[in-house]
Amino acid sequence: MSAPSQLPPDDAGTPPDTNAVSDVPAPADATPYPSPRRQLALQGGAIFLVLCIAVPTFGLGNTPWPWGGIAAAIGATALGLAFLTRQPWWWKLIHALFFPLAWAVSGLGIDPGWFLLAAIVLLLIYRGALTGQIPLFLSNRATVAALAEHLPPGARVVDLGAGIGSVVFPLAALRPDLHLRGVENAPLAWFIGRVRQALGPHRANVAWQFGSLWDERLEAVDVVYAFLSPAPMAALWDKVQAELPPGGRLVSNSFPVPDATPEQEVVAGGDHGRHLFFYRVGAERVEAEE
Ligand SMILES: C[S@@+](CC[C@H](N)C(=O)[O-])C[C@H]1O[C@@H](n2cnc3c(N)ncnc32)[C@H](O)[C@@H]1O
Structure with missing residues (x-):
């Protein structure tokens, strides 16, 4: 043929x-590739680290935590873990860009509902990446x-x-x-x-x-x-x-x-x-x- x-x-x-x-x-x-259990452990560890930075810094009062400070804590934690787990360079770049981008976008005053919508649409298209690394x-x-x-x-x-x-x-x-x-x-x-x-x-x-x-x-x-x-x-x-x-x-x-x-x-x-x-x-x- x-x-x-x-x-x-x-x-x-x-x-x-x-x-x-x-x-x-x-x-x-x-x-x-890391197993799903290892990925979950990393995610849990990352959330714990962010809370370790955020709670002593911003307290647990009635006032909401500041966007910029939380974004910086999340970005720094993710970047640190990316180095520790020896992820490829492009993952480190994505983590490094997270904080400045989140900071810039927070100034645009976009309704949070749009972010939720974007996350749902991405999930409907990229479900395979989340559940099976595909x-x-x-x-x-x-x-x-x-x-x-x-x-x-x-x-x-x-x-x-x-x-x-x-x-x-x-x-x-x-x-x-x-x-x-x-x-x-x-x-x-x-x-x-x-x-x-x-x-x-x-x-x-x-x-x-x-x-x-x-x-x-x-x-x-x-x-x-x-x-x-x-x-x-x-x-x-x-x-x-x-x-x-x-x-x-x-x-x-x-x-x-x-x-x-x-x-x-x-x-x-x-x-x-x-x-x-x-x-x-x-x-x-x-x-x-x-
Ligand atoms: C790289 S794309 C390839 C798409 C298509 N085969 C092509 O060559 O253009 C891989 C596709 O597999 C889908 N996928 C991932 N896990 C799957 C699963 N468990 N069952 C069915 N599809 C899955 C993803 O949603 C994605 O659309």
């Missing part, structure tokens, strides 16, 4: 530019084109953590022979995909589902596509190996499975494009039978 030289008009964009590289070495271990970011068109080129004819494909359908809907247009399903558990992202399914032009071969990827049964699936984060990759590979039929594939965008060797690595979108790691379930058994 070869990739079309151009995307159709409604999906026009970066043309497919893929390089298949076989026999890639086993990937290095994924970044170790935020929302989208696959690009070069990735979709690479998938269209490499997926077997008539395959049953599921995008676990499907976002707003950036893979399944354009892929349905490029490959009408595929049977596609998207599973998403962030309510607003799922809703946008649901609207696309109801109104979009390419939906005949797409099922769109609300739910957790961990509850999804994969026995009747040929290819799992995942663009998640380093955190769930080991558990996802365990699930895929346990449930997919032999010969089934996991295609992971950008995040390799720790301690597993992909049968193929495809760079979608040129030298600086995204890496797609193709893993095959029960590869030895299938080869022995052939």
Whole structure:
């Protein structure tokens, strides 16, 4: 199956530019992430530290604590903990910017209800980041084109953590022979995909589902596509190996499975494009039978 030289008009964009590289070495271990229990302990410790600064400084009287002082205490505590727990530089930068930004915004006199609304909207979109360290970011068109080129004819494909359908809907247009399903558990992202399914032009071969990827049964699936984060990759590979039929594939965008060797690595979108790691379930058994 070869990739079309151009995307159709409604999906026009970066043309497919893929390089298949076989026999890639086993990937290095994924970044170790703190467990949810450790995260909770850090949050609790941070609240305690802020109170240790705020109570002696501002007292426990009837007057509300000053915005600026509390923001400074929270910002300093978060920055200190970021250094102590050796977080990446960009987290330290975010913590360092928190106090001056909070201070500046407090002067704008914005109704607190707007902040609550913003927090709710963010939660509806980024639920996955809070509950499973999997935020929302989208696959690009070069990735979709690479998938269209490499997926077997008539395959049953599921995008676990499907976002707003950036893979399944354009892929349905490029490959009408595929049977596609998207599973998403962030309510607003799922809703946008649901609207696309109801109104979009390419939906005949797409099922769109609300739910957790961990509850999804994969026995009747040929290819799992995942663009998640380093955190769930080991558990996802365990699930895929346990449930997919032999010969089934996991295609992971950008995040390799720790301690597993992909049968193929495809760079979608040129030298600086995204890496797609193709893993095959029960590869030895299938080869022995052939
Ligand atoms: C990086 S985005 C990828 C979106 C889409 N697959 C794409 O490639 O454009 C990961 C998505 O997984 C979703 N997600 C995170 N945890 C999930 C879970 N347990 N069940 C279903 N979806 C989840 C997030 O809400 C987010 O939309």
